[in-house]
Amino acid sequence: MADTNLKYANYSRRDFIKHIAIGGGVIAVFGNYGFRYYFNDDKTILKSIAVDFTKCTGCRTCETACSANNHKVEINGEFIKGLGDPHLSNIRVHHFNPDVDVPVTCALCPDTPCIEACPIPADKETGRKALYRHSELGTVVCDLEKCIGCTLCAQACEKERAGIIVPNPETKKPERMCTLCGGDPNCVKWCPYGALSLLEIKVNREFFAEKPEKIAELLMNKFYHVEAEVENGN
Amino acid sequence: METKGYFGKLLFINLSTGAIENRTIPEADIQNFIGGRGLGMKILWDLIEKPGLNPLSPENPLILMPGPYSGLPVPSSSRTCVVTKSPHTSAIQSKYEHASTISYSNMGGFIGPEIRFAGYDGIVITGKSDKPVYIKIVNDKVEIKDASDFWGMPTDKFDKKFQKELDDYHFKTCYIGPAGENLVSYACIINTAARAAGRGGTGCVMGSKNLKAIAVKGTKMPNVARHKEFVELIDKTRTKFKESKSTGWWRYGGTANVLTSSSYQGTQAVKNYREGTFEDIEAIGVKTAKDKIWSRDFACYVCPLACKKSGVIKEGTYKSHLVHDGPEYETGTMLGANLMINDINGLMELIYAGDNLGMDIISLGNTIGFLMEAYDKKLIDETFLDGINLTWGNVEASMQLIKKIAYKDGIGKLASKGVKALSDKIGQGSEEFAIHVKGHELAAWNVQNDPGMGLGYATANRGACHMNGENMKTQDNNTIVDSVGVCSFAYGEYNESGISELLSLITGIDMNEEKIRLAGERIFNLEKIFNYREGFRRIDDKLPERFFEDALTVGDHKGAVLKKEKFKKMMDEYYANRGWDNETLKPSDKKLEELDLVFTKDKL
Structure with missing residues (x-):
């Protein structure tokens, strides 16, 4: 599993060497998520959350750190980090039996099926639909003014990728897209195990979009040498 | 509120x-x-x-x-x-x-x-x-x-x-x-x-x-009173954990780290508590577990310690069996050293069986150890054990017994009640090595070389408990650790002041150290009053005779044994310190008032 995925993981050479050096068998995968070929002439450098599954212990500190930073509360006119309600987090850890843990977050897909699915016409000046890509960070952002809550983006993500986008239970507008916390992701910062990192990626890359169940299966095989039946209820 | x-x-x-x-x-x-x-x-x-x-x-x-x-x-x-x-x-x-x-x-x-x-x-x-x-x-x-x-x-x-x-x-x-x-x-x-x-x-x-x-x-979230200070303290605490040496120690081997050190200190349960040192301990210690069994570490909710290890058995009869956890200090000692089992693969299979069938591995290992000793001393024979040849170190025999206990089959019916019931039935002086207090089996820390632990076992409100604490202060403190929801393994990073600071920020009321100490004492005393009402008295705070009779014969602490008079004196001082009657252990009226436990009086 490790070798196969590393072959596809098209991150910078420095990181590549770093991870190999940690020890043969380190698996680092961008976001989640299986292979999909995508070419783009745009040479933009993006950064994305990478998971080292050999280090992740499933503690869910990332969920609380993400949630705290992305759901601030206003106290006396000051915006302060929230309490870290894990249900609001953009990164979610899936637990499995046999014991593997798979953190899942938005992969900043180069081809964004979610944006493709958005039915709101692109703005003539900015080229933005209700769902659009952030010009610097490359994150997927929802313009709450324009969004009509049709949930087509969430359906596209569920069908074609790992099902990251979830409509808000009330407004039906999309949530859970990774914000990279504006460039300094709190999940990376506070992971007690160094299992998460922000790695440079090229837009022009082979791309992972695997469901957590599939990753879990590969990890079970790696950790326990078992072809385990995957029992995650989700 | x-x-x-x-x-x-x-x-x-x-x-x-x-x-x-x-x-x-x-x-x-x-x-x-x-x-x-x-x-x-x-x-x-x-x-x-x-x-x-x-x-x-x-x-x-x-x-x-x-x-x-x-x-x-x-x-x-x-x-x-x-x-x-x-x-x-x-x-x-x-x-x-x-x-x-x-x-x-x-x-x-x-x-x-x-x-x-x-x-x-x-x-x-x-x-x-x-x-x-x-x-x-x-x-x-x-x-x-x-x-x-x-x-x-x-x-x-x-x-x-x-x-x-x-x-x-x-x-x-x-x-x-x-x-x-x-x-x-x-x-x-x-x-x-x-x-x-x-x-x-x-x-x-x-x-x-x-x-x-x-x-x-659920999708709700508890609130806190002093939000800003609380989230700042969380960041500070996380950083503290990150920089702490003990964090790495826990991650390295969890409680299995002390399997070997405890053995060298003569404080391990070995051969049904006859010894405190297991000569083969390295064979089931943390290094062996890392080499032969463990694949990954995993953690509980928002915990930076990841003391739980999972892996797979790679050789022998149980090859390719997946194991969710262990050996920990307790499970590794109780089903390993205590039974003289030095085969890590067999040990892991036994631990898995204990978890899989849903039994307390401490009481289970203690019970098997007791039967092994009784069998070794010929107080019972193979017929008593339904034909199981329950010799020291025998993995297969232990496995047979574990299954019989879980399903209450034959000898398992009696063994499912623990060592007190077994020694009552077997008699012949076996109560001297039936290692329990109040019917609750002792855990993996042996006592001959550790009188403080002995006092902890004797005075624990749930029956013998290695997490109880060796004096009033540690006992009351451990009660608080169990009450706030934090793990005792992480307590070293908090201490009294940290627990108090967090609780004050969460509740918005001044939960100073004295108030919390008092709460710990109050809780411990309410437990005690419950037991007192049931009829538990000082005679129930009794350690098995073994610890006063059988001096250790193996290892650096050869000769260590508890001294009866000295231990009794320790206990007397403890009860006096608690403000309990020296014979009945009834908390005094003054103590009840001091702890706001007067409401218990009309139910006694």
């Missing part, structure tokens, strides 16, 4: 009537008993008004208590305390047939925080269902569902099947195995296929209610 950080709400479920209701927790109880073990004890006291209740009767409540830290991102705050009246302990002279102590048992994982996410500070289950059921909780929606299809299922398989049934990975669950269903008196409650509320028969009480499992999912 003035006190922040709580929902102020308990979920009451009566499995006899199917009634489900929310009850408000009195504000005074929250401040006086805090949560977890403490608040659980207060609830138990209120619900059991008379002594002598049969612990397996529908009236005995099974109480699941997270603490005020649970659900908040306080590092290592994953614990849930299960409180009930023990089905496993008994008094030496009590007028009540069913006299038993309180029982509290503490588990990590994710279910404690999830109970709080569902909007409750605790769950109280009473009654008895007429068929196997499980409880499904999604915030305010609570259902009692049929579990007939799952009855009889071992915990590992059940964990997988249950996730499928629930069809949503956000559910956090806990459950019993066949041992709990069959009312083995030291059956435990398991979650994530290996973490356990192990001690004191919590799984037996759950089984007596025909309750297979509890599944919880």
